[in-house]
Amino acid sequence: MIKVLDSYALLAFLDREPGHEIVEALFLEAVESQTQVMMTTVNYGEVYYIVLRELGQSKAQELEQVVSKLPLKVVDADWVLARLAARIKARKKMAYADCFAAALAKQHRGEVVTGDPEFKEIEEDIKVRWLR
Numbered sequence: 001m002i003k004v005l006d007s008y009a010l011l012a013f014l015d016r017e018p019g020h021e022i023v024e025a026l027f028l029e030a031v032e033s034q035t036q037v038m039m040t041t042v043n044y045g046e047v048y049y050i051v052l053r054e055l056g057q058s059k060a061q062e063l064e065q066v067v068s069k070l071p072l073k074v075v076d077a078d079w080v081l082a083r084l085a086a087r088i089k090a091r092k093k094m095a096y097a098d099c100f101a102a103a104l105a106k107q108h109r110g111e112v113v114t115g116d117p118e119f120k121e122i123e124e125d126i127k128v129r130w131l132r
Helices: 007-015 020-031 041-055 057-069 079-091 096-107 117-122
Strands: 002-005 036-040 072-075 111-114 127-130
Touching: 002 007, 002 096, 007 020, 007 041, 007 057, 007 111, 020 036, 020 111, 036 041, 036 096, 041 057, 041 072, 041 096, 079 096, 096 111, 096 117, 111 117, 117 127
Parallel strands: 002 036, 002 111, 036 072, 111 127
Antiparallel strands: none
């Protein structure tokens, strides 16, 4: 099954916050080819700006190096994905970036991996794996 990380999940992994071990296990499964781990460019951009804003340019560059070595497929937000995210946003009370993670999971019949309570909005439509 395809696993889709939102920014919460990647930040939890990077900062070794609660739930990081779940994300780490998914990366190990991905290396063994049992699962595919994906994230949209929108969600990755959210992680990048948080690191840049809070920790500075050198840590943001370090983030790029770390992420490039992970078994993580970063998917461009094309028109099809943007339209699906917009449809979710129009119906649910979620941040727009979160809608991209939900849209990617829906598009690939995957599961969103998160600890963000906003994803309770979509649990009836999309599988969610909770980090906490």
